[in-house]
Amino acid sequence: MKKISAFCKRTLTAVGNWFKSLTFKKIGNGLLKAFKYVGRKILKILNQPVILNSFMAILAGLLVGFIVMLAVSKDTMTGQWDPANAWAGLMKVITGGAQTLQSLGNVFFKAAPLILVGLSVGFAFKTGLFNIGGSGQFMVGGIASLYVANLVVMPAPWHFILAVLAGIVAGAIWGFIPGLLKAFFNVNEVITTIMMNYIAMYLTYMLAYSPLVYDNLLTSVNVVFPTAHIPKWGLDTLFPRSNIDISILIAIFTAVVIWFILRKTTLGYELKAVGHSTEGSRYAGINYRKSVILSMMIAGALAGLAAAMNYLPLRPDYFRPITKINAIGFDGISIALIAQSNPLGIIFSGILISYIKQGALTMQILGFDKQITNIVISVIIYMIAISSFIGTMFKRRREKAKLKKLLMEKEATSDVL
Amino acid sequence: MFYDNLINYLDLVLIVVIPLIIVALAGMFSERSGVVNIALEGIMIFGAFIGILFVNGKFYPHFPEVQAILDGGGVTAFQRAMTLQAEMFVDMLGPLTTYLLGMLVAAISGAAISYFHAVAAIKMQANQIISATAINTLTPALALFLTMSLGLGESQGTDKLPIHGSVFKIQEIPLLSKIPFIGDVFFTDVFPSLYLGIIVLIVSYIVLYKTKFGLRLRSCGENPHAADAACINIYKMRYAGVLISGVLAGIGGYFFVLGYTLEFDATVAGYGFLAIAVLIFGNWKPFNIALAAMLFAALLTLSKGIAFFPALEALNIDGSILSMLPYIATIIVLALTSKNSAAPKAEGQIYDKGER
Numbered sequence: 141m142k143k144i145s146a147f148c149k150r151t152l153t154a155v156g157n158w159f160k161s162l163t164f165k166k167i168g169n170g171l172l173k174a175f176k177y178v179g180r181k182i183l184k185i186l187n188q189p190v191i192l193n194s195f196m197a198i199l200a201g202l203l204v205g206f207i208v209m210l211a212v213s214k215d216t217m218t219g220q221w222d223p224a225n226a227w228a229g230l231m232k233v234i235t236g237g238a239q240t241l242q243s244l245g246n247v248f249f250k251a252a253p254l255i256l257v258g259l260s261v262g263f264a265f266k267t268g269l270f271n272i273g274g275s276g277q278f279m280v281g282g283i284a285s286l287y288v289a290n291l292v293v294m295p296a297p298w299h300f301i302l303a304v305l306a307g308i309v310a311g312a313i314w315g316f317i318p319g320l321l322k323a324f325f326n327v328n329e330v331i332t333t334i335m336m337n338y339i340a341m342y343l344t345y346m347l348a349y350s351p352l353v354y355d356n357l358l359t360s361v362n363v364v365f366p367t368a369h370i371p372k373w374g375l376d377t378l379f380p381r382s383n384i385d386i387s388i389l390i391a392i393f394t395a396v397v398i399w400f401i402l403r404k405t406t407l408g409y410e411l412k413a414v415g416h417s418t419e420g421s422r423y424a425g426i427n428y429r430k431s432v433i434l435s436m437m438i439a440g441a442l443a444g445l446a447a448a449m450n451y452l453p454l455r456p457d458y459f460r461p462i463t464k465i466n467a468i469g470f471d472g473i474s475i476a477l478i479a480q481s482n483p484l485g486i487i488f489s490g491i492l493i494s495y496i497k498q499g500a501l502t503m504q505i506l507g508f509d510k511q512i513t514n515i516v517i518s519v520i521i522y523m524i525a526i527s528s529f530i531g532t533m534f535k536r537r538r539e540k541a542k543l544k545k546l547l548m549e550k551e552a553t554s555d556v557l
Numbered sequence: 558m559f560y561d562n563l564i565n566y567l568d569l570v571l572i573v574v575i576p577l578i579i580v581a582l583a584g585m586f587s588e589r590s591g592v593v594n595i596a597l598e599g600i601m602i603f604g605a606f607i608g609i610l611f612v613n614g615k616f617y618p619h620f621p622e623v624q625a626i627l628d629g630g631g632v633t634a635f636q637r638a639m640t641l642q643a644e645m646f647v648d649m650l651g652p653l654t655t656y657l658l659g660m661l662v663a664a665i666s667g668a669a670i671s672y673f674h675a676v677a678a679i680k681m682q683a684n685q686i687i688s689a690t691a692i693n694t695l696t697p698a699l700a701l702f703l704t705m706s707l708g709l710g711e712s713q714g715t716d717k718l719p720i721h722g723s724v725f726k727i728q729e730i731p732l733l734s735k736i737p738f739i740g741d742v743f744f745t746d747v748f749p750s751l752y753l754g755i756i757v758l759i760v761s762y763i764v765l766y767k768t769k770f771g772l773r774l775r776s777c778g779e780n781p782h783a784a785d786a787a788c789i790n791i792y793k794m795r796y797a798g799v800l801i802s803g804v805l806a807g808i809g810g811y812f813f814v815l816g817y818t819l820e821f822d823a824t825v826a827g828y829g830f831l832a833i834a835v836l837i838f839g840n841w842k843p844f845n846i847a848l849a850a851m852l853f854a855a856l857l858t859l860s861k862g863i864a865f866f867p868a869l870e871a872l873n874i875d876g877s878i879l880s881m882l883p884y885i886a887t888i889i890v891l892a893l894t895s896k897n898s899a900a901p902k903a904e905g906q907i908y909d910k911g912e913r
Contacts, residue, residue, distance in 0.1 A: 208699075212706035270686055317888075325892040330595060330686060331837070332891065334830045335884040342884075346877035463880075464824070470694050477687065509705035509716070514698030522673070522691035525683035 145183050152179045189531055190480045197478065197523035198492070205516040206230045209508055229503045233512070236499030245375075245382025247491065247498045249453070252387035253278075255490030256446030257468050258475030259391075259398055260439045265481040266402055267435035268415020273318060273333025274443045274469030276340035277311040281444025282451045283344045284310030286361050286459055289368035289452060290353045299367040304448040311444020312437045314340060319436025323429035329436065341465050348461040360458035361451075369454045387449040392487055394445065399483035411435050443469070467514065474517045477524045493517065562865035567742045569862050573828075574854035575754035576601075576813035580832035581839060581846045582761045583805035589765065589841060590798025591778040591791075592678045593905040596671065596689035597806045598829025599696040603670045604807025605814040606700040608663030609718050609821050612655055613639070614646030615709060636712040640719070647724055656725045656749055656815075660808055667807015668800050670696060675799035679792055682907045693829075700823040711820070718821040720814060725749065750812040757805065762843040774798055778901030781908045791908050831857070834887040840899050856883040 156172030185191065206226060213226035237247045257274050264271035285307035292302060318332040348354060348361050355362040370385040378384070402408040413421040414431040422428050446468070450457050475493055479485030493513075500513045580597055587594035610616065619627065619642060626638040647655050670692060677688035701716045703709065711719035726746055734744040743751065765771040776784040777794040785791050806829070813828055814821050835853050839846030860879035863870050 208702065212703065214706075272690070321888065321892050325895050327888075327891045327895045331830070331834060332888055334827070335834070335887050338827050338830075338884045339881050342877040342881045346875055465827075467694075470690065473687075473690055474694075507706070509702045511698040511702040511705070514694055515702060518691045518695035518698065521694065522677065522688055525687040525691060526677050526681035529681040529683065 148179060148183060152176060193524065193527040193531060194478045194480070194489070197520045197527055200523045201516040201520035202230070202233070204519040205233070205512050208515055209512060212508075214507060225506055229506045229508050229512075232503040232506065233496060233499035233516075236502035237495035239502070241379045242382045243498055243502070245379025245384040247495050248379070248388040249382060249384045250497065251491045251494035252391040253446040253450040253468065254471055254475060254494050255388075255391040255487055256394060256442050256449060257472030258479070258486040258490045259395055259483060260442035260446065261469075261472040262476035262479065262481035262483060262486050263398055263402070263442060264435060264439040265476055266415060267411040267431070268418075269319075269322070269432070269435055269439070270330050271315070271333055271436070271439045271443075272330055272469065272473070273314065273336045273440070274472040275466045276333065276337035276469070277314040277440040277443035278447045278450075278468050279337075279340045279344045279466055280314045280447075281307035281311035281440075282447035282459055283347050283361075284444070285448040286451055287347070287353060289365040290362055294367060296367045297371075299365075300370065300452070303368045303452055304445065307444040307448035307451075308441045309444070311447065312441040315436040315438070315440020315443070316433060319433035322436070323432040337465050337469070341463060344459075345461045345463055348459055354461070358458060360460040363456055363458065368452060370449065370452050372454075383453060383455050385453055387453065390445075390449065391490070394442070395483045395487045398442075402483065407434075443472070446472075470514075471517060474521045477521055564741050566858070566862045566865045568746070569858045570851070570854045571742070571747065571751055572816035573813075573857050574850050575748075575750045576809045576816070576828060577832055577835055577850040577854055578847050579754055579757055579812065580806050580809035580829060581835040581850060582757060582843060583802040583809060584833055584836040585761070585765075585841055585843065585846060586774070586798050586805065587802035588836065588904050589778045589901055590774050590795045591781060591901060591903045591906065591908065592675070592795055592799050593685045594671075594674065594689060594799065594802050594806075595686060595830070595833060596674050596692040597802070597832055598825060598827065599689070599693035600667045600671050600803050600806035601810025601813065601825045601829045602700060602823055603696040603810070604663035604667035605810035605821060605825060606696070606703075606718070606823065607666035608659045608807070608811035609720060609814060610709065611662040612647070612659040612815070613643040613718065613721075615642075617642075617646055620645045633712075639711065640721075643719070643721055644724075647721075652725050653727075653749060659815075660753070660811055663807040663811035664804040665807070667805070667810070668803040671799050671803025671806070674803075675796050678799065679795045679908070682909065685905055697823040704823070716822055720819055720821055722748075722815040722819070725815065748812070748816050750816065753808075754812070757808075758843060758847055765843065770797075775901075777908075778903055781903050781906075785910065791910075795908070831883065831887065834891065837898065837900075838887075838890050838894060840894075841901065842899075853883060853887070856886055859883075 152175050153172075156175050209226040209229050210223055213222055213229065214220065215222040215225060236243065238244050257278060260274050260277065261271050285303040288303040288306040289299070292299060294302060314336055318327075318329045318336060321327040321332050322329045353361045370387050372385045373389075375384045375386065375388075376382065400408075402412065410421070410426045411431050411434065413424065413426055414428055415435075418428060421431070450468075451459055471493060475486055475489045478489035478492070496516060497510075497513050500508075500510045503512070504510055580601060583600075584594055584597055619638075623638045623642045623645065626634050626641065650658065674685075674688055674692055677683040677691075678685045704716045704718060710717055726748055729745040734740040736744070763771075765775065773784065773789050774794055774797065776787070776789065777791050777798070781791045784794075809832070810825055810829075813825055817826075831853060832850075835846060835849045838853075839849035859882060860876050863874075863879060
């Protein structure tokens with residue numbers, strides 16, 4: 141890390157000096173200062189152990205994914221064991237997302253719901269709650285927005301807004317119940333949110349099969365509702381032939397809003413205080429019950445918004461009635477963990493996971509199942525769980541080595557004496 | 558007619574109740590030692606996956622007849638060959654031996670995967686819920702990935718494993734099956750898991766309450782610092798707790814899948830999480846857990862078993878609503894019982910020797 145920072149400093153000074161050598165010396169000086177300031181800020185962020193941990197965890201995840209692929213890699217034609225294929229697969233995972241502008245656009249397109257679910261989990265984390273119910277809130281939110289999109293007749297922008305609102309409200313309700321139980325009955329939200337996932341699964345199964353919205357040909361909920369699709373605002377000209385729309389902008393905007401709420405408002409402070417110490421916040425006169433319920437509702441609302449972003453686009457995910465829990469809630473957990481629940485960090489980790497997923501899709505032609513992403517994600521989660529211990533372990537080892545060296549030196553000098 | 562229906566329904570309940578008890582006991586051992594284990598679902602899946610592979614004869618070289626069919630080629634031949642391989646494997650060892658060996662394999666694989674949770678939760682001082690979530694994400698993905706990439710599925714290109722559970726059923730036990738009603742329910746046409754589950758329940762009770770080991774385990778979950786002062790190795794006891802939990806959860810998953818479905822697609826329908834609810838409702842005590850599991854199982858089988866009760870079926874309730882019931886009931890039960898729960902005091906807390 142130190143080497144990197146020294147290197148950065150040197151290049152920054154060099155760039156600054158170059159500007160200085162220009163005739164506008166004053167501007168050069170100003171720019172030098174600005175560069176130094178920005179560089180110092182970036183270094184400060186990069187030097188945090190948190191970021192290093194996340195990077196290491198991601199690397200470890202990719203490594204384990206590679207080992208698993210190596211074990212099963214086969215030549216697509218002959219069926220013989222072929223390690224080169226695994227390497228090609230890994231390269232596809234790493235580069236597949238950025239091969240063309242189209243795939244890059246799709247990375248951003250798919251990232252929007254992931255970022256929002258990550259925010260849902262991350263927000264709950266920040267307020268001391270563990271929201272495993274992201275999946276359930278997502279499914280309920282999705283079916284609510286699809287119902288509004290399919291059944292309500294309205295002019296264009298309002299129809300879309302109403303459908304999104306429906307998703308948000310449904311998600312919030314699904315978060316409200318575990319919050320209520322936690323606040324008044326002290327039931328662990330981990331269990332209740334898991335149970336809510338299963339209830340949501342059967343509920344949405346029933347609702348999706350309803351003749352009101354079900355389309356026999358698509359074997360999914362009807363997806364043709366011209367006035368409720370997410371607008372594109374010309375982003376598709378930027379990334380031609382991709383599915384990108386403004387959902388990614390909405391996701392980024394929401395992340396900033398959540399960051400603002402948590403960092404700069406009294407409400408955010410109270411919610412975090414409750415998460416930090418229940419008793420302490422009670423003593424400080426914060427309404428504990430209200431805070432818990434509110435945080436769960438906001439978390440649910442974010443997951444509901446994610447669902448709207450997932451199911452309302454022109455070419456959406458199909459909402460099929462199946463009795464399987466949508467795995468996006470668990471993706472959200474890993475996204476929140478990678479970013480250590482920092483809302484602004486979640487933007488990047490969400491895009492990263494979306495990128496890996498896109499790469500895994502391109503890898504399928506080599507005969508690997510796309511489940512490899514979930515293996516990588518689970519290893520990342522695990523590594524982050526144990527990362528702080530490993531960090532302290534390395535620190536201790538370094539200190540020990542230092543101490544040993546000191547002792548040795550002392551002994552050496554004492555020998556001379 | 559009603560009698561037959563009742564017997565059928567109870568058979569269905571028994572298939573569900575035994576895995577629930579075993580997995581809830583798995584959770585009990587872990588939580589009593591002070592480690593929260595919501596990875597039960599993932600461990601169940603892994604145990605079931607490896608166990609089913611074993612029972613299907615995937616770890617045994619192809620029989621010559623099977624190889625002959627495979628050499629013949631063709632898409633349908635693959636499926637036929639795999640079915641034959643499974644049948645011949647069971648014939649070779651005998652159903653009961655295969656069943657028990659499969660159980661052993663499931664137990665070992667369950668312990669192996671739970672070891673990761675143990676290391677993270679005990680040695681690495683990680684957040685126990687996060688490391689468990691990692692395992693819950695890993696195992697279904699790993700199972701599906703391996704099935705797809707290694708072509709273990711029932712036919713090429715599917716991620717579903719075929720399950721031939723009914724061959725392992727014990728037709729009837731002589732003499733005992735002649736007892737009216739009880740004989741019909743407990744001693745005819747049942748899985749060996751029924752008896753094994755009852756044995757596990759009793760042994761768990763004895764281990765937890767009548768042995769030195771059990772006392773030490775419980776003390777680790779209640780007050781680890783005091784236990785440490787009494788020269789008990791907390792880390793060792795917690796490792797033991799989590800590994801026993803892995804063994805039992807692996808077995809539970811294996812029993813569940815063999816009895817419950819005809820295809821395994823890397824899911825145990827949330828029974829790992831339900832088992833945790835059973836554990837909480839059963840107040841972390843073996844026989845209470847058994848009672849709680851029976852109640853849950855009766856609810857869980859309602860949507861499947863409603864066909865056996867014409868009077869209820871006539872009400873024409875949507876199947877989805879019936880399927881939702883156990884989960885709703887869990888939430889209500891948890892809300893009502895949370896006030897007087899006897900959870901282990903140090904549950905979920907990281908034990909650090911240097912603390913205090």
